[in-house]
Amino acid sequence: MGSENEVLMKEYAKMLTDMIVLCFTLALSLLFWLLSLSISSYYGTLQPVSPWRWLFSILVPLVLTLRALKRRSLDRTGALGALLVGFVLTMANYSFFSSLLAFFLTSSKLTRWGGAKKKKIDPDYKEGGQRNWVQVFCNGGVPTEVALLYMIEVGPGEIPIDFGKQYSASWMCLSLLGALACSAGDTWASEVGPVLSQSQPRLITTWKEVPAGTNGGVTTVGLVASFLGGLAVGVAYFITQILLVNNLHLAVPQWPIMVYGGVAGLLGSLLDSFLGAHMQYSGFDASIGKVVSYESATTQRICGKPILDNNAVNLFSSVLIALMLPGLAWGMWPR
Numbered sequence: 001m002g003s004e005n006e007v008l009m010k011e012y013a014k015m016l017t018d019m020i021v022l023c024f025t026l027a028l029s030l031l032f033w034l035l036s037l038s039i040s041s042y043y044g045t046l047q048p049v050s051p052w053r054w055l056f057s058i059l060v061p062l063v064l065t066l067r068a069l070k071r072r073s074l075d076r077t078g079a080l081g082a083l084l085v086g087f088v089l090t091m092a093n094y095s096f097f098s099s100l101l102a103f104f105l106t107s108s109k110l111t112r113w114g115g116a117k118k119k120k121i122d123p124d125y126k127e128g129g130q131r132n133w134v135q136v137f138c139n140g141g142v143p144t145e146v147a148l149l150y151m152i153e154v155g156p157g158e159i160p161i162d163f164g165k166q167y168s169a170s171w172m173c174l175s176l177l178g179a180l181a182c183s184a185g186d187t188w189a190s191e192v193g194p195v196l197s198q199s200q201p202r203l204i205t206t207w208k209e210v211p212a213g214t215n216g217g218v219t220t221v222g223l224v225a226s227f228l229g230g231l232a233v234g235v236a237y238f239i240t241q242i243l244l245v246n247n248l249h250l251a252v253p254q255w256p257i258m259v260y261g262g263v264a265g266l267l268g269s270l271l272d273s274f275l276g277a278h279m280q281y282s283g284f285d286a287s288i289g290k291v292v293s294y295e296s297a298t299t300q301r302i303c304g305k306p307i308l309d310n311n312a313v314n315l316f317s318s319v320l321i322a323l324m325l326p327g328l329a330w331g332m333w334p335r
Contacts (some may be wrong), residue, residue, distance in 0.1 A: 049156050053091065061086030064101070073108040074131050081136035085144050091156050092147035093173070095240040099180045099261075100143065102236035106229065107187040114195035138315040139183040142322050146176040158244045160251035163330050174326040177237055177257065178264040181230035182321040185265025186272045186314060188229030193222025203303055204273045211284055213291035214302050215310075216277025223266065230265015234258040252334040264325055272317040280313060281306040 061083055069079045082104075090097040137144075150172045161170045193201070200209040201217030210217045238257045241248065248254065276282075283299035285292045292299060295306070308316070 057090040077133035081133040085140035098236040098240040103184040110191035138311040142179040175322040179318040179322040181261040181264035182268025184229035185226035185269040189222035189226040192225035197221040215280035226269030227266040231262035234261020279307040
């Protein structure tokens with residue numbers, strides 16, 4: 001009887017917590033809506049953001065972040081960072097949100113998959129991933145900055161990618177998509193390659209075989225996975241465009257978004273591997289039988305120099321993809 005009461009109390013507490021969170025987000029969204037009304041009436045040129053968009057942009061990232069915190073995909077600092085990234089991207093453009101969601105959900109699932117094999121390779125492996133704020137901002141910092149620039153340029157809302165009509169806004173959309181696809185591609189390659197690949201990785205700079213876990217090591221399985229990771233982000237963006245963009249039939253075809261996502265994922269993974277092979281130290285530590293990123297008396301160097309860590313390499317890769325790839329896409333985009 002006591003155990004039944006305890007279960008009922010836990011369910012009641014959970015229901016009460018959910019109601020408090022909902023009331024808080026409702027009040028916060030109404031406050032932001034009133035502020036946007038006041039600012040738009042004062043300046044005259046700005047359109048007020050609907051209260052439902054405020055509510056969705058606050059509530060959905062909050063629920064997803066709490067879920068990730070509970071499942072140990074994020075630690076507390078990572079949850080705060082993810083909440084900020086999620087709010088900005090969702091407010092700016094629902095296509096940005098769906099791309100971020102595709103990246104986050106697939107990456108979290110793949111991080112847990114094949115944990116037993118990954119533990120044998122990675123000395124820093126954590127159950128569930130447990131990403132902190134540094135990792136969140138190295139993957140989400142560039143998209144957040146681009147989303148803020150997008151809101152300054154066109155305001156919150158969804159638009160078709162069309163260089164002929166909206167050059168700068170289209171450039172920013174592809175920049176953000178490229179950064180997310182780059183992160184997804186690298187994560188998919190890192191999580192799928194070690195589990196499924198039947199062959200030894202090869203160092204991207206010399207093409208010599210290296211132990212699994214070496215920075216800069218690539219496999220055919222990992223490269224295919226990186227393309228699929230970017231493709232998943234691109235598909236999520238494309239589907240949201242179809243569902244939410246008005247007068248999409250008047251714009252240029254949007255299907256290249258999916259191809260663009262896959263290419264960004266593959267190129268991002270290759271760039272990440274190239275930077276890792278040069279600027280991350282990799283050595284085989286005989287005392288634990290694993291590849292490590294530090295030098296010691298029992299470590300034999302494989303490649304790289306101790307200049308950057310993995311987070312910095314991820315950040316540089318996403319920055320370069322976000323800056324360069326939209327310009328290349330512009331030359332080949334349908335007119």
